[in-house]
Amino acid sequence: MPICRFTDADGNSQFAIYDGSRICPIALLTKTAPTQAELLAGGATWLAELPTPSDSQWQPAPDRLLPPIDAPEKIICIGLNYRDHAIETGSEIPSEPIVFSKFNTALVGHGEEIRLPRVSEQVDYEAELVVVIGKTAKHVSTDEAMNYVYGYTCGHDVSARDWQKGRPGGQWLLAKSFDTFAPVGPCIATSQELPDASDVRVKLHLNDEVVQNSTTAQLIFNIPELISHLSKIMTLKPGDLIFTGTPPGVGAAKTPPVFLKPNDVCKVEIDGIGTLVNPCVAE
Structure with missing residues (x-):
C-alpha cells in the first residue's frame, strides 16, 4: 500500500x-x-x-502533505543520467554516475510552495524518480541491490542554473540546495506496490504543458547499478533518498530558455506512484 x-x-x-x-x-x-x-x-x-x-x-487527503520521509540522512542526486538529457545539454555521455547532493532544508512535500530565490533568475525544473532506501547497504552487488529498496516517490530537482554554471567552479551543491528545491511526494509506492521501476513513465507538467516525458528505460545507469556504485563509497541508510536523474526537456535547453516564474505550477507525474504538485512563488 x-x-x-x-x-x-x-x-x-x-x-x-x-x-x-x-x-x-x-x-x-x-x-x-x-x-x-x-x-x-x-x-x-x-x-x-x-x-x-x-x-x-x-x-x-489534505491539500498539503509532508515529505514522505522525514530528515533523510542523505539526499543523493545523479546528474545527466538520461542519454537524451545529456545530449540536449551538450554534455558527454557519462562513463560513470555523476553524483551530487542536496541538503535537508531543501525538502518540501506535495502542495507546498517552491520559493524562487531573490538571488537567482534562472530557476529550472527537473522531474525525477526517487528511490527510498529501506535497509543499510554497503558494498552491495547489482544482483542484491533491489533487496535494499523500500520504495519510490516522485521528486523534483529544482535547479538554479545561474548558480550551477555561472559561478566559479560550477556550484552544483548550492544551485540545487536552495530552500524548497527538493519537493518529494505525494506518497511512497513500496517495492511491493511497484516491483519493477525499470520502465516507468516520468512526466513534468509546467502549468498545462507537458515539458518532460520519458521513461526510466532511458537511464544510462539503472537503479541496481546506482545503488551498487554508491554503496562502494558510502553506507546507505534507511530513509536515504536517491534522485535518479531527469529526462530531456529542461527549461535551460529550450530556445529561448524557459525558467520558472511566480504563479507557475509544477506537476511531476510518475506511473505507479502519483502526481506531486507544487506552485511557485517569489521568495
Whole structure:
C-alpha cells in the first residue's frame, strides 16, 4: 500500500495509507502510530499485512502533505543520467554516475510552495524518480541491490542554473540546495506496490504543458547499478533518498530558455506512484 505523511489535528506528523484523494492514518489500523524507523524496518510486507481500512477510517487527503520521509540522512542526486538529457545539454555521455547532493532544508512535500530565490533568475525544473532506501547497504552487488529498496516517490530537482554554471567552479551543491528545491511526494509506492521501476513513465507538467516525458528505460545507469556504485563509497541508510536523474526537456535547453516564474505550477507525474504538485512563488 502506498504511504504518505501528514500533519494531524494536534500538529503531529503521522504516516497514512494513501489512496489519491483520501488517506487512512496507520495508527487507526495498528492502535499505535509507527515511527519512521519502525515503518522502514517492517518493509513492504508489514504494510501489506495491515487490515484493510473500513469506510469510516478514510478521510479526505489534505491539500498539503509532508515529505514522505522525514530528515533523510542523505539526499543523493545523479546528474545527466538520461542519454537524451545529456545530449540536449551538450554534455558527454557519462562513463560513470555523476553524483551530487542536496541538503535537508531543501525538502518540501506535495502542495507546498517552491520559493524562487531573490538571488537567482534562472530557476529550472527537473522531474525525477526517487528511490527510498529501506535497509543499510554497503558494498552491495547489482544482483542484491533491489533487496535494499523500500520504495519510490516522485521528486523534483529544482535547479538554479545561474548558480550551477555561472559561478566559479560550477556550484552544483548550492544551485540545487536552495530552500524548497527538493519537493518529494505525494506518497511512497513500496517495492511491493511497484516491483519493477525499470520502465516507468516520468512526466513534468509546467502549468498545462507537458515539458518532460520519458521513461526510466532511458537511464544510462539503472537503479541496481546506482545503488551498487554508491554503496562502494558510502553506507546507505534507511530513509536515504536517491534522485535518479531527469529526462530531456529542461527549461535551460529550450530556445529561448524557459525558467520558472511566480504563479507557475509544477506537476511531476510518475506511473505507479502519483502526481506531486507544487506552485511557485517569489521568495
